[in-house]
Amino acid sequence: MRAFVFTDPALTSLAGQFVWLAIDTEKSKNAPVRKKFPVPALPTFFVVDPADESVVLRWTGGATVAQLRQMLADSRLAYERRGPEQDQARARADRLYGEGNYAEAATAYREALAKAPADWPQYSRAIESLLFALQQVDDNAACARLAHDAYPRLRGTASAANVAASGLSCALGLPREDSLRATLVEEMEAHSREVLADTKLVVAADDRSGVYGTLLDARTDAGDTTGAKRVAGEWAAFLEGEAARAKSPEQRMVFDSHRLAAYLEMGEPEKALPMLEASRRDAPDDYNPPARLAIAYKAMKRWDEALAASDRALERVYGPRKLQILRTRAEIYEGRRDPASARRTLEEAVRFAEALPEGQRSEASIASLKKKLGAIQ
């Protein structure tokens, strides 16, 4: 968002309508804010009423400039408690959603959708939020059904990618014995393909990237190894094209993590090396390029180079991300058949995780590290 959206002059006119705050969730000083406003994933955007510090609206994931402008307009209406009945119902749903009360938020979104006219401008965002809420409560059947119902209306819009990918992900999450599973998977795969084929469709690039990822899931689920590799190749080509259009190293580096993921899925991690070395040169203080180099070298079983990259990442990292770098480092030691060092590394990770402040500390993360530690032979 910083590299592409917040730089767009179309947002300048909104500057005076909000007080703008950026919170680096990895900094310990921001842990209380993170506790006050739970973040289900990154990035997440909140609009907060300063009178009582309640969440007026929350949006998780990327957005196009047009989507962001719509979201901000919606949040102003909600903040001012204005708008017709369906907008007030949606505002209530947004508040519940922002509080993480997904079950009640889902009910409220359905109520807002039921009251809304056919041309309701907030339809797409209500559908996307409802899909996310249903995923959060693991209601795959309702999620897939909603995507099935909503996609025809959202075809050709910025929301199409997210609806197709969410629907496909939820359909894949249905039990195999579900009689509708195969039909819904097939339909959502077709929708996802349709989105990707429409190169003129203005879609947030991470949404488009997410569609590739879900298609990969679908091919893997079908046992289609060849198809999965083909999708991975298409995914990498898309990301390479986006990176080539970047106007700055910062913009280009936005694509590094997804590109590395695609190269790993292709079984060709070496393709990530030139891009990551370039990023390392362009951002020498950033821990991400060496951390990703460690992952790529690990996949290539070039253990010494992986450890050297991990050293560089650890010298620069701060906050909870250190846990991921230590986890990768332990895996490198395991690859080198050095279980003692792997164990020491994971013990360090557990100590670090347990010392994180509330708001950054994750019990699930600690449990996962301990499980991994216990599994080392």
Next chain:
Amino acid sequence: MITPNPTRFCRLPRRMVSLALAGTVSLSAGASLAAAATPKKTTGHASAASQKEGTVPRELLPFIKDDYAKALAQARARKSPIFIEAWAPW
């Protein structure tokens, strides 16, 4: 594992969840890929020279960095809502 809810990761589907947890995928860092799909003039990889020429987009909104108390005080004084971007460098 960074997110409070590691079983679901953002609006990305399951594949991206596992990749994110594997430490390869970032959604943040100012790192949303958003709007990058919008066709724009292709310039290739920007060089240091091109940055000096002012072709690199700059953030235009007056973000307060990492100071919630300051933002809250300003918002109360102006009677304006706060827009919060929760991000991470990865």
